Amino acid sequence: MVLALSGRIAPRGSRQVRRMSKKAGAHDTLDISTYTADYVRNFSIIAHIDHGKSTLADRLLEITKTIEKKSGNKQVLDKLKVERERGITVKAQTASMFYTYKDKKYLLNLIDTPGHVDFSYEVSRSLAACQGAILLVDSSQGIQAQTVANFYLAFGEGLAIVPVLNKVDLPGADPAKVAAQLETTFELDTADILSISAKSNLRVDEVLPAVIEQIPPPDGNPQAPLKILLFDSWYDSYVGVVCLVRVVDGSLAAGDYIVSSHSGAKYEVAEVGIMYPEQTRTTSLQAGQVGYIFCNMKAISEAFVGDTFFRHRHPVDPLPGFIPAKSMVFSGIFPVDPNDYSRLDESIEKLTLNDSSVTVQKETSNALGQGWRLGFLGTLHMDVFRQRLEEEYNARVIVTQPTVPYRIVTYPDAETAANQEAQRLEGSTSGEMASASASALASAAADDSNVKVKQVRTPSDFPDSKELRMVYEEPVVSATLIFPQEYLGAMLEHCNSHRSENQEYTFIDETRVMLRCTLPTAEIVNDFYEQLKSKSSGFASFDYEEAGYVVSDLVKLNVLLNGKPVDALACILHRSQLERVGRDIALKLRKVIKRQLFEVAIQTVVGSRVIARESVSAARKDVTAKCYGGDATRKMKLLAKQKEGKKRMKMVGNVELPQEAFLSVIKQ
Amino acid sequence: MRTHLGHPHTRYFFRHCPTSPQNRSFLHLPSPDLFCRRTINSRATSIPDSPPPLASLPVPRSPPPLAIYVHWPYCQSHCTYCNFNKYVVAQPDVERLTSALDRELRTSLAERPPNQVVRSIYFGGGTPSLAPPATLAKLLNTVQHYCRIDPATTEITLEANPTTLETGKLRAFRALGINRLSLGLQALNEPALRQLGRNHSVTEALRALAQCHALFPSGGGGGMGVGVGGVTFDLIYGRPDQSTVSDWVKELNIGLECAGSHMSLYELTWKRGTALFRALEAGKLQRASDDLLSEMYEATIETCAAHRFHHYEVSSFARLEAADSFPGPGPTNPPDLVNNGSTLLANPQTWLSWPHQSSHNSAYWRGLDYVGIGPGAHGRVTDPQTGRRKRTIRIPHPPTWMQQCEELGHGLRLETELTDQEAREELLMFGLRMREGLPLSRLRRYGNTNDLGEMIDMARMQELVESGHLNWGTARVFDDAPPKANLTAEIVETLPVSMTLWPTAKGIALVDSILPRLLHDKTT
Incomplete structure (x- = not known):
């Protein structure tokens, strides 16, 4: 997980509209039909942040003369400004290259993957378009959590792995030690491992031969019925939706009609081509090849990553592994100034036009007025969305505390519920990964029509008191942490304080430890990562994957101001956190609520039970001492400003609640 | 309000008008009903129970004092x-x-x-x-x-x-x-x-x-x-x-x-x-x-x-x-005439301290016209032609101001016409800084409206009345009282009453918090 990016990056699928000049006009359409599957390699580069992925990509593009070799080639594939600024790749960028090896011409497709676990489903679909991956590791930093996560994703897709050590010419480099780590951790054969420096172009020429030798060509039959995997898409204001596809079987050309397996919608293909490195038209795309298509899709929401397309009237079995995007975290978004509602509505619409993975629902809060409940793939995704809203659309918003999708399972009777709860609790503590048993049970439950499963998107969906027939469940992740051994105690403690279970740790070399454990998703959506970084002096890396649901003793904490509930401050907690968080929230609110005309009583409650109480006494004096004729103008300006400021205050009953209240409560 | 400031000064005030026998009887306060009815009879239009439509409001014929x-x-x-x-x-x-x-x-x-x-x-x-x-x-x-x-x-x-x-x-x-x-x-x-x-x-x-x-x-x-x-x-x-x-x-x-x-x-x-x-x-x-x-x-x-x-x-x-000459703390029953809303003469302190209040500063606070002369001086004057109010600001730097005076006859830097809403908000802002508050009659005269609700959130106001920050009721309006040295009990009796919004002692200390809470959100 690359939370260190702190969310200034644009997620895949929400890329900015690219207006690339097409390299090839109608007159110089490329014919790539001679590149049969045997002469095609589809591969990606997987690496931890800053291990040199983009620099290596630049070198490969230069070697193949896809781009001119010049000093200005810095991370050509990272088209978003933020990507270059931060030295990271946040979205897939695919580039095709032509390369001659042993007198044979090859078409090499470098399929880049988004760099964040929030988008792990998209990563898995991108990887599904490849047959192999370069596992690039910084030879001074060694394996990091993201290396591990990406390795397992690639491994899970059955990809051939070509390990490459980068930055071997740096003073701190220890290629032998890192190679040993790769052996220990991934059981990779490192006897002939490549040691390169992408930056200084050291032995980079050995990379593509290794790709051709070690990565198998795609299989696929150009004569078979057409079968296409859609693995990425973005919105272009000139041509509409652009889809990146891998042609699995058959061949495709402009004028063909294709149908989505998922939606059944039919499209006419207007253009096919490859990314060379910009959109370059080709006569066709055939089995094994990777390229783009325009097919007059109007909205990004029609392009489902993982979807299979087939030729009209020639249906095929869809490719496995398709899952519609699902939200991992929900948050309320409200305009600071209610007058901005319609403008914000437009901005959200524009942003989601390019990011179909954000789910949008209208929401009304008693404290914050009209807003939206948005679902995101993860917290980074959420953060990016908020920042883009603020920076690109100049919107001022209040984001409420994130809620993970808890589940309320209602059984036909209390006894069944109790039994299920007992069984499930036993399952989750048996040392097994929680995910397997939990998801099995959950799907079993979902199949039973007597059992109702309700997803909780917002605390107001959550009952104030639990019925006996109900069982509450919360989502968990399976987490990987890698850090120097001296932080083992601190890291174990950190995980324990976040309700971790099933901890296992192994040494990946003499000094570094890999810790794996199950963590409730709710525990990592706030500042888990920031704390982890600070408790490990920045050395720990962290990644996770979703791991289903576990039964949990959840309660809803309400916040009352002078007896009136503030819905936007309510939160769902594990019972063990109740006292601490309840006291904490009351205290924080006391600090941000200014003294006002009336005394303000702050209470945090569960049902009718008061957890904590604080109060802000009424102000005694707030009046300008001098106000004469000469002061009228200034005073009236001040008053106008105060009125402006009041708009940003939220009224709950007679209490003026500043925006910071929402912010401070979120930052627990 | 501290009660010992109440009643005794009623007497104090009238003792200075010994020529009028009615003064004495006025001391034994008539029932508010009776008192008010007389007033109402003489100035029926000052009770804005049902505000006249805006169009019929009189445009001031002559500029304010x-x-x-x-x-x-x-x-x-x-x-x-x-x-x-x-x-x-x-x-x-x-x-x-x-x-x-x-x-x-x-x-x-x-x-x-x-x-x-x-x-x-x-x-x-x-x-x-x-x-x-x-x-x-x-x-x-x-x-x-x-x-x-x-x-x-x-x-x-x-x-x-x-x-x-x-x-x-x-x-x-x-x-x-x-x-x-x-x-x-x-x-x-x-x-x-x-x-x-x-x-x-x-x-x-x-x-x-x-x-x-x-x-x-x-x-x-x-x-x-x-x-x-x-x-x-x-x-x-x-x-x-x-x-x-x-x-x-x-x-x-x-x-x-x-x-x-x-x-x-x-x-x-x-x-x-x-x-x-x-x-x-x-x-x-x-x-x-x-x-x-x-x-x-x-x-x-x-x-x-x-x-x-x-x-x-x-x-x-x-x-x-x-x-x-002060008779000491007076009867324990101060003439707090504010009661059951419709009938009342309120806020007696207004006229008790009236004789010594600053006439000039009250002009600012009551929304009267003031001409500001000299470098940097501010003014607020009613245009006799249009009846509209203007704010004037003179050039602050004396040499520059003097030069313009010599050339143009004035050192005006800025003259802005106040919108109705600005004029109203200013009346409220200044009015609530005085214990006598803002009578609706003043709002009508200088703010061109009878309807307080146009400017402020009446529900919030009610809340602040209940919490003891504001009072809302009828009171004597001294805006038009004759020169104060000549103010006699008979004259006081004939002063109009008007629905008035005025701050309590607790409220006046918090006026800067109260105002933005009262005013509607729409900006001027």
């Missing part, structure tokens, strides 16, 4: 707390300044209807007592040329510093017709005076005060002990040298011992651009805590009340009664 402010921009030295438009110039060109002031005054008054009685004239600054009496004489002559000054009713105030006063000059000022002196004491503590940059001592200040009392007796204008004229002074509290409430109360008590009919008691405002503010920024001085300032504010009101000074505006106090 007139107040004149004249700014003298020069000082002998800089005070560390003051950020007014003032300049320390060794040898200012007094003659040039005088003729520029005079030109601007002529230009402004020529636009007014002729022969209007001037309600008040105020020479402020700067340090206007540095001006030669001849200058003020010239300006007063000009005023008389265009308007009327009534020695019995026109309040003419001069701001003065204890240092710049000599008895001779004071006499000269008095002889010109100046009847009220505002003395800038600021503190009665030597180190504090030094810190504030004042170039006088406590002894000098008290001596100057005594001289002023002799020359500017209370009611000096009207000659009846009540009426225009008198001495007021300023004191500042919440200063860095005061660490406890009692530090301040001791000082205030000294002030009260030698007070005339009026005092302005301010909390120190830390103004950007002043030496004090810079010291604060540099961490050399500390602002008093909010709690201490609240306590000082409350102690100020209590201490003044004990000395029979009425807190009629946030920082202004007017004497209710001379100590020797």
Whole structure:
């Protein structure tokens, strides 16, 4: 997980509209039909942040003369400004290259993957378009959590792995030690491992031969019925939706009609081509090849990553592994100034036009007025969305505390519920990964029509008191942490304080430890990562994957101001956190609520039970001492400003609640 | 409101009108019903139970009563707390300044209807007592040329510093017709005076005060002990040298011992651009805590009340009664006439302290017209043609201002017409800074509406009434009362009543929080 990016990056699928000049006009359409599957390699580069992925990509593009070799080639594939600024790749960028090896011409497709676990489903679909991956590791930093996560994703897709050590010419480099780590951790054969420096172009020429030798060509039959995997898409204001596809079987050309397996919608293909490195038209795309298509899709929401397309009237079995995007975290978004509602509505619409993975629902809060409940793939995704809203659309918003999708399972009777709860609790503590048993049970439950499963998107969906027939469940992740051994105690403690279970740790070399454990998703959506970084002096890396649901003793904490509930401050907690968080929230609110005309009583409650109480006494004096004729103008300006400021205050009953209240409560 | 300030002063007021036998009977308050019915009968239209449609509202036929402010921009030295438009110039060109002031005054008054009685004239600054009496004489002559000054009713105030006063000059000022002196004491503590940059001592200040009392007796204008004229002074509290409430109360008590009919008691405002503010920024001085300032504010009101000074505006106090003639705490049943809404005469303190309230400052607060003359002076005048109100601001820098006066006859920098909403909000903003509040009749006259709900959220108002911050009911309106020296019980009886919004003692201390809460969100 690359939370260190702190969310200034644009997620895949929400890329900015690219207006690339097409390299090839109608007159110089490329014919790539001679590149049969045997002469095609589809591969990606997987690496931890800053291990040199983009620099290596630049070198490969230069070697193949896809781009001119010049000093200005810095991370050509990272088209978003933020990507270059931060030295990271946040979205897939695919580039095709032509390369001659042993007198044979090859078409090499470098399929880049988004760099964040929030988008792990998209990563898995991108990887599904490849047959192999370069596992690039910084030879001074060694394996990091993201290396591990990406390795397992690639491994899970059955990809051939070509390990490459980068930055071997740096003073701190220890290629032998890192190679040993790769052996220990991934059981990779490192006897002939490549040691390169992408930056200084050291032995980079050995990379593509290794790709051709070690990565198998795609299989696929150009004569078979057409079968296409859609693995990425973005919105272009000139041509509409652009889809990146891998042609699995058959061949495709402009004028063909294709149908989505998922939606059944039919499209006419207007253009096919490859990314060379910009959109370059080709006569066709055939089995094994990777390229783009325009097919007059109007909205990004029609392009489902993982979807299979087939030729009209020639249906095929869809490719496995398709899952519609699902939200991992929900948050309320409200305009600071209610007058901005319609403008914000437009901005959200524009942003989601390019990011179909954000789910949008209208929401009304008693404290914050009209807003939206948005679902995101993860917290980074959420953060990016908020920042883009603020920076690109100049919107001022209040984001409420994130809620993970808890589940309320209602059984036909209390006894069944109790039994299920007992069984499930036993399952989750048996040392097994929680995910397997939990998801099995959950799907079993979902199949039973007597059992109702309700997803909780917002605390107001959550009952104030639990019925006996109900069982509450919360989502968990399976987490990987890698850090120097001296932080083992601190890291174990950190995980324990976040309700971790099933901890296992192994040494990946003499000094570094890999810790794996199950963590409730709710525990990592706030500042888990920031704390982890600070408790490990920045050395720990962290990644996770979703791991289903576990039964949990959840309660809803309400916040009352002078007896009136503030819905936007309510939160769902594990019972063990109740006292601490309840006291904490009351205290924080006391600090941000200014003294006002009336005394303000702050209470945090569960049902009718008061957890904590604080109060802000009424102000005694707030009046300008001098106000004469000469002061009228200034005073009236001040008053106008105060009125402006009041708009940003939220009224709950007679209490003026500043925006910071929402912010401070979120930052627990 | 402290109850002992209530009833006794009802008597006090009428004792000064011994010629009217009805006064006595008025003391035994008639039932509010009876009282009001009479009033209502005589001024039926002042009860805005059902506001007339806006279109039928009268556009003021003649501009409101007139107040004149004249700014003298020069000082002998800089005070560390003051950020007014003032300049320390060794040898200012007094003659040039005088003729520029005079030109601007002529230009402004020529636009007014002729022969209007001037309600008040105020020479402020700067340090206007540095001006030669001849200058003020010239300006007063000009005023008389265009308007009327009534020695019995026109309040003419001069701001003065204890240092710049000599008895001779004071006499000269008095002889010109100046009847009220505002003395800038600021503190009665030597180190504090030094810190504030004042170039006088406590002894000098008290001596100057005594001289002023002799020359500017209370009611000096009207000659009846009540009426225009008198001495007021300023004191500042919440200063860095005061660490406890009692530090301040001791000082205030000294002030009260030698007070005339009026005092302005301010909390120190830390103004950007002043030496004090810079010291604060540099961490050399500390602002008093909010709690201490609240306590000082409350102690100020209590201490003044004990000395029979009425807190009629946030920082202004007017004497209710001379100590020797005060009958002591009165009946336990003060005439708190505010009751069951519709029938009531309320807020008696308004007229109890009326005789000594500053006429000139009340003009600002009640939304009357004031002409501002001199560098940086602000004005608010009604255009006699359109009936619309304008805000005027003069060029602040004296040489530039003088040059424009010489070329164009005025040093106007900015003239803005107020929208109805701005005019209304200003009336509310100023009105709620006075205990007498904002009568709807005033809102109708100067704000062109009868409907408070157009401006404020009535539900919020009701909330604040219930919480004891505001009052909403009928009250006597003194806006149009005849010159105060002539105010008799009969006249008071005939004063109109109007639905009025006025702050309680608790509310006035919180007006800056109350206003934005009351006003509708739509911006001006």
